[in-house]
Amino acid sequence: MEETEMTNEEKMKSAFKSGAAFEVGEPNPYGEYFTGQSYLKMLEKDKDLGAINVTFEPGCRNFWHIHHGRNQILLCVAGEGWYQEEGKPAQLLKPGDVVNIPTEVKHWHGATKNSWFSHIVPGVDDPSATVTWCEPVTDEEYDKLEDQR
Amino acid sequence: MEETEMTNEEKMKSAFKSGAAFEVGEPNPYGEYFTGQSYLKMLEKDKDLGAINVTFEPGCRNFWHIHHGRNQILLCVAGEGWYQEEGKPAQLLKPGDVVNIPTEVKHWHGATKNSWFSHIVPGVDDPSATVTWCEPVTDEEYDKLEDQR
Numbered sequence: 001m002e003e004t005e006m007t008n009e010e011k012m013k014s015a016f017k018s019g020a021a022f023e024v025g026e027p028n029p030y031g032e033y034f035t036g037q038s039y040l041k042m043l044e045k046d047k048d049l050g051a052i053n054v055t056f057e058p059g060c061r062n063f064w065h066i067h068h069g070r071n072q073i074l075l076c077v078a079g080e081g082w083y084q085e086e087g088k089p090a091q092l093l094k095p096g097d098v099v100n101i102p103t104e105v106k107h108w109h110g111a112t113k114n115s116w117f118s119h120i121v122p123g124v125d126d127p128s129a130t131v132t133w134c135e136p137v138t139d140e141e142y143d144k145l146e147d148q149r
Numbered sequence: 150m151e152e153t154e155m156t157n158e159e160k161m162k163s164a165f166k167s168g169a170a171f172e173v174g175e176p177n178p179y180g181e182y183f184t185g186q187s188y189l190k191m192l193e194k195d196k197d198l199g200a201i202n203v204t205f206e207p208g209c210r211n212f213w214h215i216h217h218g219r220n221q222i223l224l225c226v227a228g229e230g231w232y233q234e235e236g237k238p239a240q241l242l243k244p245g246d247v248v249n250i251p252t253e254v255k256h257w258h259g260a261t262k263n264s265w266f267s268h269i270v271p272g273v274d275d276p277s278a279t280v281t282w283c284e285p286v287t288d289e290e291y292d293k294l295e296d297q298r
Contacts, residue, residue: 021226021243021245043247046220051224070196072195073195075224077170077226100193124273
């Protein structure tokens with residue numbers, strides 16, 4: 001049998017996938033607004049209603065951003081992550097946690113430093129829903145959270 | 150310390166909840182269309198978009214029914230269940246499985262005989278979405294599935 005060599009990154013992704021129920025998908029096409037590697041899987045799309053699984057590698061998080069026109073719901077399904085609104089303490093997220101992100105609130109979300117993290121985002125087509133992407137979460141801001149755990 | 154006596158049913162619900170990530174909620178207000186005990190938890194509602202967790206005790210399933218106007222998406226999050234469309238073999242469901250139930254197709258879903266089962270249903274307010282409830286899934290139909298596993 002021919003052996004296929006896996007990189008460390010592939011091995012880690014494979015290990016996470018074997019424990020995570022929902023499909024991880026492909027590298028996130030919106031990766032330019034993320035620090036580190038993330039993945040995206042459209043689980044299902046039914047007319048205007050869909051559900052997307054977003055997976056973050058350890059240390060990966062999205063940039064500060066603001067939703068306009070429509071809240072965003074996060075259904076945490078695997079691993080361990082962070083959610084932080086500007087000016088507030090970060091919340092540690094685990095499977096089963098549900099976050100309702102209000103409109104017009106600057107925030108970010110992502111994995112913890114040592115864990116992968118996946119959340120499902122149910123979504124509905126809504127032309128009034130837009131996002132303003134802001135600056136990255138600095139290593140200093142991010143590392144501080146881990147120190148405070 | 151005062152001891153509180155739990156019924157067997159409460160003990161089983163408690164055991165399942167300790168392993169299931171998402172909240173199980175309260176007895177299902179639509180229970181009249183279900184065989185056995187089910188639970189319902191509105192996880193979040195954001196304007197017209199919501200996500201509901203439905204949990205079935207072992208052996209519990211809903212009646213045959215038909216969705217009109219809008220498909221229904223099931224995101225399986227805990228335990229083991231069945232989904233069956235009329236005239237087709239039933240599908241065994243596990244966490245991570247996603248089902249897109251077409252409109253106008255008679256079907257049912259529920260737990261397997263020996264496992265609890267939870268699925269999340271992302272939903273959007275849609276006045277055109279209605280349900281026709283039909284007859285219960287008979288014990289004969291249900292037990293046959295288990296025999297064929």
